[in-house]
Amino acid sequence: MLSTVLSPSASSLWSPISGGITAPEGFQAAGIHAGLKQSQRADLALLLAPSGAVCAGTFTQSLTRAACVDLCIERLHDSGFRARAVLINSGQANACTGDRGRIDSLRVTSLLSDHLGLSVDEVLICSTGVIGVPIPMDKLLVSLGPLVEELNHEGGSSAAKAIMTTDLVDKQIALKADLGGRCVRLGGMAKGSGMIHPNMGTMLAYLSCDAGIPVDVWREMIKRVVDNSFNLISVDGDTSTNDSLLAFSAGQSLDSKYWPILEDGLLLLSQYLSKAIVRDGEGANCLLEVQVEGAKSFNDAKLIARTVSSSLLVKTALHGCDPNWGRIVAAVGRSGISFRLSELSIWLGPYQLMHGGEPLKFDYDAASNYMKERFQGAYLVDDSVCIRLKVGDGFGSSFAWGCDLSDEYVRINADYTT
Amino acid sequence: MLSTVLSPSASSLWSPISGGITAPEGFQAAGIHAGLKQSQRADLALLLAPSGAVCAGTFTQSLTRAACVDLCIERLHDSGFRARAVLINSGQANACTGDRGRIDSLRVTSLLSDHLGLSVDEVLICSTGVIGVPIPMDKLLVSLGPLVEELNHEGGSSAAKAIMTTDLVDKQIALKADLGGRCVRLGGMAKGSGMIHPNMGTMLAYLSCDAGIPVDVWREMIKRVVDNSFNLISVDGDTSTNDSLLAFSAGQSLDSKYWPILEDGLLLLSQYLSKAIVRDGEGANCLLEVQVEGAKSFNDAKLIARTVSSSLLVKTALHGCDPNWGRIVAAVGRSGISFRLSELSIWLGPYQLMHGGEPLKFDYDAASNYMKERFQGAYLVDDSVCIRLKVGDGFGSSFAWGCDLSDEYVRINADYTT
Numbered sequence: 001m002l003s004t005v006l007s008p009s010a011s012s013l014w015s016p017i018s019g020g021i022t023a024p025e026g027f028q029a030a031g032i033h034a035g036l037k038q039s040q041r042a043d044l045a046l047l048l049a050p051s052g053a054v055c056a057g058t059f060t061q062s063l064t065r066a067a068c069v070d071l072c073i074e075r076l077h078d079s080g081f082r083a084r085a086v087l088i089n090s091g092q093a094n095a096c097t098g099d100r101g102r103i104d105s106l107r108v109t110s111l112l113s114d115h116l117g118l119s120v121d122e123v124l125i126c127s128t129g130v131i132g133v134p135i136p137m138d139k140l141l142v143s144l145g146p147l148v149e150e151l152n153h154e155g156g157s158s159a160a161k162a163i164m165t166t167d168l169v170d171k172q173i174a175l176k177a178d179l180g181g182r183c184v185r186l187g188g189m190a191k192g193s194g195m196i197h198p199n200m201g202t203m204l205a206y207l208s209c210d211a212g213i214p215v216d217v218w219r220e221m222i223k224r225v226v227d228n229s230f231n232l233i234s235v236d237g238d239t240s241t242n243d244s245l246l247a248f249s250a251g252q253s254l255d256s257k258y259w260p261i262l263e264d265g266l267l268l269l270s271q272y273l274s275k276a277i278v279r280d281g282e283g284a285n286c287l288l289e290v291q292v293e294g295a296k297s298f299n300d301a302k303l304i305a306r307t308v309s310s311s312l313l314v315k316t317a318l319h320g321c322d323p324n325w326g327r328i329v330a331a332v333g334r335s336g337i338s339f340r341l342s343e344l345s346i347w348l349g350p351y352q353l354m355h356g357g358e359p360l361k362f363d364y365d366a367a368s369n370y371m372k373e374r375f376q377g378a379y380l381v382d383d384s385v386c387i388r389l390k391v392g393d394g395f396g397s398s399f400a401w402g403c404d405l406s407d408e409y410v411r412i413n414a415d416y417t418t
Numbered sequence: 419m420l421s422t423v424l425s426p427s428a429s430s431l432w433s434p435i436s437g438g439i440t441a442p443e444g445f446q447a448a449g450i451h452a453g454l455k456q457s458q459r460a461d462l463a464l465l466l467a468p469s470g471a472v473c474a475g476t477f478t479q480s481l482t483r484a485a486c487v488d489l490c491i492e493r494l495h496d497s498g499f500r501a502r503a504v505l506i507n508s509g510q511a512n513a514c515t516g517d518r519g520r521i522d523s524l525r526v527t528s529l530l531s532d533h534l535g536l537s538v539d540e541v542l543i544c545s546t547g548v549i550g551v552p553i554p555m556d557k558l559l560v561s562l563g564p565l566v567e568e569l570n571h572e573g574g575s576s577a578a579k580a581i582m583t584t585d586l587v588d589k590q591i592a593l594k595a596d597l598g599g600r601c602v603r604l605g606g607m608a609k610g611s612g613m614i615h616p617n618m619g620t621m622l623a624y625l626s627c628d629a630g631i632p633v634d635v636w637r638e639m640i641k642r643v644v645d646n647s648f649n650l651i652s653v654d655g656d657t658s659t660n661d662s663l664l665a666f667s668a669g670q671s672l673d674s675k676y677w678p679i680l681e682d683g684l685l686l687l688s689q690y691l692s693k694a695i696v697r698d699g700e701g702a703n704c705l706l707e708v709q710v711e712g713a714k715s716f717n718d719a720k721l722i723a724r725t726v727s728s729s730l731l732v733k734t735a736l737h738g739c740d741p742n743w744g745r746i747v748a749a750v751g752r753s754g755i756s757f758r759l760s761e762l763s764i765w766l767g768p769y770q771l772m773h774g775g776e777p778l779k780f781d782y783d784a785a786s787n788y789m790k791e792r793f794q795g796a797y798l799v800d801d802s803v804c805i806r807l808k809v810g811d812g813f814g815s816s817f818a819w820g821c822d823l824s825d826e827y828v829r830i831n832a833d834y835t836t
Contacts, residue, residue, distance in 0.1 A: 064751025064759055096747050096759070098776040131744025132777045195731060195748060236730040237655070238745070239752035312654040312730075313613060313831055320832030326549025327656070329514050330613060333482025334657035341482055341514070358516040359550050407825030413731055414738030 014175040014265045017185065020156030023174030024185040024210035026050030026250055030150035031162025034143035036136060037091040037129075042162035044140070045088040046147050047206055048116065053250035054215040055083040055124075056222040058230075060243035066095035067102035068125045069244055071109070079121040081215045086124040086246055087112055087147075088163045088204065089135055090191070094127040095241035097134045104137055111141060115148045126244050128165055128191065128204050160189040163204055166412070167193045171276040175265050179258040184211045186262075188269045192277040194413065196235035197310065205230060205273055207247035211254035211262060221263050222247045229270035232302065232400045234310040235281035236409070275384075278401045283409030285375045287384040288318055288402040295396035300337045302398040304391060307335035309402030318385060319404035321375075323367035325353040328387060339391040347388040432593040432683045435603065438574030441592030442603040442628035444468030444668055448568035449580025452561035454509040454554060455547075460580035462558070463506040464565050465624055466534065471668035472633040473501040473542075474640040476648075478661035484513035485520035486543045487662060489527070497539040499633045504542040504664055505530055505565075506581045506622065507553055508609075512545040513659035515552045522555055529559060533566045544662045546583055546609065546622050578607040581622055584830070585611045589694040593683050597676040602629045604680075606687045610695040612831065614653035615728065623648060623691055625665035629672035629680060639681050640665045647688035650720065650818045652728040653699035654827070693802075696819045701827030703793045705802040706736055706820040713814035718755045720816040722809060725753035727820030736803060737822035739793075741785035743771040746805060757809040765806040 022029045027049055034044040049055070057076050059069050076083060087108065094101045105125050113120040127135065150158070160172040172189040190205035213221065226245055247266075254262060279287050290309045295301035308314055311331040317324040325346055332344065346354040349370040351362050374385045384401075440447050445467055452462040467473070475494050477487050494501060505526065512519045523543050531538040545553065568576070578590040590607040608623035631639065644663060665684075672680060697705050708727045713719035726732055729749040735742040743764055750762065764772040767788040769780050792803045802819075 060752075062748065062751035063755075063757060064747045064762075093744075096744065096772070096775070096777060131748060195745075197752075238729055238731045238748060241744075241748050241751060311656055312827075313656045316828050316831035319828060322832070326511075326514065326659075327613075329482045330480065330549060330656060330659050333480035333659060334478075334615075339481060344482075354514070357514070359514060405828055407828045409730075410734050410737060410823055410825045410828060413734035414740070 013261060014177045014268055017174045017176045019154065019174045019187060020160055020172030021047060021187040021189045021206055021208050022153055022156035023187040024208045026210060027187065027208045028151040028153055029155035029159035030147055030152065031155065031158035032143065032147050032150055035139045036089055041164070042158065043090045044143055044147055045159040045162035046085065046151060047159060048085045048151055049208065049248040050250040052212070053084055053248045054081050054213065054218050056081060056219040056247045058223065058226045058245045060240055062239055062241050064096060064241050066093055066127060066242045067097070068094055068105045068127045069242060071102065071105050072124045072126065072244060075121050075124060081219065082122060083124050084118055084122040085112065085116055086126060086206070088126045088128070089140065090163050090165050091129040092127060092133045092135045093129045093131045093242050094135050095131045097132060100134050104135055107137070108140055108144070112144050115144055124246065126204055126242065128163065128242055131241055156187060156189065163189070163191045165191065166282060167191050168280050171273055171280065173269055173272050175269055177261065177265055179261060180255060184254065184262065186265050186269050188273050190273040190277055192235065193280050194236060194282040195238045195240040196233060196277060196281060197237045197239050205245040207266065207269065209249045210251040211249065212251050213249045213254060213259070213262070217259065218249045221259070221266065225263065225266045225270050228267060229274040232306065233274045233278050234306065234400070234402050235278060235284065237310045275401055278403050281403045282412045283406040284403035285406060286318060286404045288404070289384040289386045289399060290402070291386065291388045291399045292391060293397040294390045294392040294394050295337065296394040297396040298398050301396040302400065304332055304335045304337050304389065305398050305400035307331050308387065308389070309400040312405055315402060315405035318371065319406050321368045321371040323348050323351070323353065323364060323371065325359070329354070332389065332391070343392045345390040349386050431679060432595045432686055435592045435594045437572065437592045437605060438578050438590030439465060439605040439607045439624055439626050440571055440574035441605040442626045444628060445605065445626045446569040446571055447573035447577035448565055448570065449573065449576035450561065450565050450568055453557045454507055459582070460576065461508045462561055462565055463577040463580035464503065464569060465577060466503045466569055467626065467666040468668040470630070471502055471666045472499050472631070472636050474499060474637040474665045476641065476644045476663045478658055480657055480659050482514060482659050484511055484545060484660045486512055486523045486545045487660060489520065489523050490542045490544065490662060493539050493542060499637065500540060501542050502536055502540040503530065503534055504544060504624070506544045506546070507558065508581050508583050509547040510545060510551045510553045511547045511549045511660050512553050513549045515550060518552055522553055525555070526558055526562070530562050533562055542664065544622055544660065546581065546660055549659055574605060574607065581607070581609045583609065583611070584700060585609050586698050589691055589698065591687055591690050593687055595679065595683055597679060598673060602672065602680065604683050604687050606691050608691040608695055610653065611698050612654060612700040613656045613658040614651060614695060614699060615655045615657050623663040625684065625687065627667045627680070628669040629667065630669050631667045631672060631677070631680070635677065636667050639677070639684065643681065643684045643688050646685055647692040650724065651692045651696045652724060652818070652820050653696060653702065655728045693819055696821050699821045700830045701824040702821035703824060704736060704822045706822070707802040707804045707817060708820070709804065709806045709817045710809060711815040712808045712810040712812050713755065714812040715814040716816050719814040720818065722750055722753045722755050722807065723816050723818035725749050726805065726807070727818040730823055733820060733823035736789065737824050739786045739789040741766050741769070741771065741782060741789065743777070747772070750807065750809070761810045763808040767804050
């Protein structure tokens with residue numbers, strides 16, 4: 001059901017299950033309406049990992065990151081990556097709120113650690129919403145008790161809904177695999193949907209795993225997974241101040257011979273959530289997958305793929321279902337990566353548009369229809385518009401995901417204060 | 419009448435005159451309808467510099483640049499930067515047309531050099547229009563004779579019109595100054611209006627000057643001028659395959675003590691044309707000027723200014739007249755340039771929005787009105803929406819120009835094959 005470019009074979013070992021972030025054994029979550037947003041939607045979530053959990057995090061590289069991001073980074077280091085709980089409020093990003101941002105984050109995590117009976121270093125906070133707006137602390141503090149009360153082993157879906165801002169759908173997934181006679185479960189949830197061009201994690205994603213992995217191995221694994229999933233997507237080229245991914249591993253140790261399979265599962269899960277964020281990108285109607293092969297390195301291929309997938313002219317051509325290879329070539333040409341034009345070949349789905357730098361005749365209407373059919377596609381099926389680029393004979397390959405740029409995107413962002 | 423951030427004092431020495439690119443003594447131009455475009459608009463231009471001219475050029479850094487760009491670069495070097503004539507066709511970019519692109523460019527310049535009685539190395543060609551489409555050579559070749567017939571000393575305006583593609587208005591300017599009792603004239607013309615994010619020259623700009631400047635001095639001067647004008651603008655973040663700027667200097671030598679004043683004039687002229695391109699950017703309603711000061715270097719300041727001016731979220735906020743400083747802060751934070759958030763201050767026109775990293779209370783409606791008033795402003799008056807950023811105590815300052823992102827931009831580019 002899930003598709004991935006990197007490791008298609010792995011998908012056979014992992015199968016989808018329900019439960020989202022709380023599918024792995026021992027994980028609890030909750031989501032409630034705390035009145036932080038104007039609307040009546042849920043706006044406060046809590047995730048609690050079982051005792052003994054290790055936690056890896058990746059965060060925005062933005063220099064104007066929110067105080068809660070700093071706090072997460074500090075506490076993960078101070079606790080030796082042993083965090084247990086994360087509180088997530090939506091509505092206010094609490095970024096660029098001066099000293100108050102940090103003071104509020106310290107205050108709420110301190111009170112929450114009392115409620116949970118944890119050391120304060122084990123409690124993290126992530127915020128999402130409007131930049132520059134502090135969290136209404138009166139409402140937040142009185143909601144902690146009820147939120148903790150709500151914690152349960154089937155709370156994944158409530159939590160996934162409570163972290164949404166402009167998202168139209170919640171984004172969650174869980175997978176299981178039999179590893180040496182033992183059922184291992186992975187869970188994940190994430191949110192978008194604007195200011196998406198992650199340079200580390202993405203605007204709030206959470207992973208859970210009920211197999212115990214040594215902390216250093218877990219951190220390396222998560223870094224590789226994020227580089228091949230969340231760090232390859234773009235909705236609008238704008239990196240957020242609050243991007244954070246937290247991944248918890250807790251449970252009986254897993255034999256190291258299964259680690260590569262576990263990493264495949266994490267990758268599947270993360271690529272699913274990454275694509276779900278792009279599909280639900282502001283004003284987006286269509287998922288674009290740009291595959292690049294034959295580059296000198298993974299990084300070269302990645303930069304080409306990301307340049308094409310975030311080009312405004314490619315994105316508007318996609319919106320118009322126009323197989324406009326000239327704009328693709330222009331984007332490749334300005335990516336900053338060296339290659340020979342005479343070695344450039346381009347495919348749009350099954351249609352080859354260019355070979356060795358020379359344009360080919362192709363059926364324009366059929367190629368346009370290929371794009372049209374993929375608009376508003378259902379989840380979990382391969383409905384992406386695929387642009388494949390061969391740029392040489394190197395071994396570097398990568399891909400990136402983007403979406404069309406619509407007038408709806410402009411309307412959303414001309415009218416909405418982020 | 420003209421405004422510039424870099425050298426406001428210079429504007430007093432230079433005053434606008436009519437005549438565009440042919441205002442300087444000895445320059446001739448022409449623009450005709452050769453039937454290259456479907457429409458009845460002019461689509462072929464010729465510029466002829468007087469004998470003894472030197473020519474400096476800056477070109478796109480794109481690796482998928484058009485064959486005509488390669489030819490310009492080769493001929494400038496082969497002739498010792500002594501080009502005299504440039505042919506400009508609009509309608510077809512003649513980029514990525516394989517071997518044919520180069521063969522056609524060689525053929526037409528060879529025939530044109532016969533018409534003009536020049537060495538073929540002195541004749542250049544620039545193309546603009548749809549990528550991947552070759553020029554209709556039958557129509558082009560028979561038009562060369564009539565085009566040369568049309569050449570005249572008042573042809574600047576005809577040429578400026580003939581190089582337009584999706585431009586709504588032609589872009590030309592001329593200036594004069596009295597330098598040591600001698601009248602020196604500068605002329606310029608340019609075109610936009612999509613795929614504008616120059617990384618060298620911009621999508622076709624031409625400068626003329628009737629004072630003789632040594633070729634090496636002229637080339638350095640033009641490089642500095644382009645770095646402070648055309649290379650600071652962005653409409654959509656996409657660098658074109660055909661960006662070219664050619665600048666001709668011809669006439670009696672100018673005393674070196676006047677060179678700095680001449681460079682000021684060239685900068686005024688180039689900044690005027692650069693802003694005109696952005697104002698006429700596809701779907702654009704408003705000119706955005708981002709000023710950055712206090713950075714560690716010019717390049718740091720420039721990168722911050724360009725990141726903010728090309729951010730989709732800043733551009734849509736501008737379109738919605740929303741003084742959304744959070745998006746400005748987010749763009750500064752992801753620019754890749756290091757600075758302290760505690761030293762960041764932001765102004766929108768006369769309104770200060772942030773001081774030392776702390777948001778300030780400001781009159782939202784008044785700030786929004788400041789933006790609204792600047793929509794659809796007239797040329798040659800200071801109608802830009804100005805975002806000023808202080809990022810520290812360094813001596814690096816720069817600026818960049820952009821425009822709003824409108825649903826009209828999406829419609830133009832979803833429906834049009836570039």
